Amino acid sequence: MDDRATSMRADEPEAILHGGDLAAISRRYPDAPQPWIDLSTGINPIPYPVPAIPAESWARLPGKYENDALRAAAAARHGVAEPDMIVAAPGTQALLQILPRLRPPATVAVLAPTYEEHALCWRRCGHRVSLVDDLDALAGADVAVVVNPNNPTGRLLPRDALVSIAAGLRRRDGLLIVDEAFIDLYPADASLAADLPPATIVLRSFGKVYGLAGVRLGFAIGSVDIVRQLRDALGPWAVSGPALAIGTTALADENWLHQTRARLAKDCSRIDDLLSMAGCAVLGGTPLFRLITSPSAPDIADRLARHGIHVRRFPAQTSWLRFGLPGHETGWQRLAQALGSAS
Structure with a gap:
């Protein structure tokens, strides 16, 4: 491995703090105004409108037809040639x-x-x-893990660089x-899914972009052999009937995704302006x-919390804060007011 690689210590905590912990932050700031505005996650604040779910999706075990329909919708959405190269799971975390x-x-x-669960899951299994x-430091490993675009930095690696790494690993x-x-x-063309290099697995989330994290749905895209291993490990009925129905409908709705992209682009520009005016880089x-x-990141997070706004803190990088996007105008106004106070 590269000399700059940092091995994870055996005494590192087994639990990782994530966003979305509103109960915990509410206990820390009991006098904060209600309702809380949760900007601590990277989840679309305006979710896909949940379609009508057939009664049988709740009443019986999901069948092969429903699973096949979901994988076909995912293959079409992600440009994957064969649905057999996709396995659906109850969330990417699984x-x-x-x-x-x-x-x-x-x-x-x-x-x-990056997202810390990757390292933790491999370490827990004895790896x-x-x-x-940097990318060069991945070259000597048996398994290389990359989050692209990265969470939380947003770094987007070019496809060619990842294809080169995959070739070396193969x-x-x-x-x-x-x-x-x-x-x-x-x-x-930012994704590897449509033209998957050998020796590569691509993970795709459903809940983040579609704003339905509670559905618990994610996908792995890989060779048929790898996908078969994952499907066997997951076991039967891994994805619930309602999740299959929602995912199949949502993934086929290109118009909703197009409109969502346009809205989020405007919202990102708006929050960038607010953060800049508050002195945040x-x-x-x-x-x-x-x-x-910001050197004042802990103070900013504290003042925002006193205004009932929860942002993601990073214990290992105390000068960092991650801001999700408000989902309604009231939230935008409260954020602007709170940032003005924090600055």
Whole structure:
């Protein structure tokens, strides 16, 4: 591994703090105005309108037909040639926890800083995990993990660079895992899914862009053999009937996605202006969130919380804050007021 790679310590915490923990933040700030505005997640604040769900989706076990229909919709949406190259799971997190169990003990390099569950899941299964800070440092690993676009920095790696890494891993019977949880809002050629390199697994989220995280739905895209292993590990009826119905309808709705892209582009411009006026430097982000840096980040987060606004803090990078997007005009006005006070 690259000399700059940082091995994860055995004494690192087994639990990772995530956004969306409104109950915890409410206890810390009991006098904050209600309702809370949760900007701590990278989830679309205006979700896809849930369609009517057939009664049988609730009353019986999901069948092969429903699962096949969902995978066909996902294949069409992501440009995947064969639905058999896709497996649906109850959230991408489930796939993160299964993948390390399918490999013998290996060296795993995670391009960091990034979503911390990747490293934790591999380490928990006995793999030797390193956090690395550039693409070249992935070269010596058995398994390379990249989040693209990255969470929380928004870094977007070019397709050619990832294809080159995959080729090197293939020669050593290695594996490239690319988490594309936030890529639905980017041009299609930013994704590896439509022309998948060998020795590569692409993970796609449903809940973030469609704003339905509670549905618990995600996908892995890979070779038919890898997908079969994942499907066997997940077992029967892994995805609920209602999730199959919602996902099949939503993934086929290109008009909604087009309108959502346009709305989020405007919202990102608006929040960038607010953050700049508050003296926060925007480091990066995606159409669903912005990452800022400020020496006063802990104070800003504290003052926002006292206004009933929850943003994502990073214990390992105390000068960082991640802002999701408000979902309504009242939220925008409260954020502007709170940022003015914080600045």
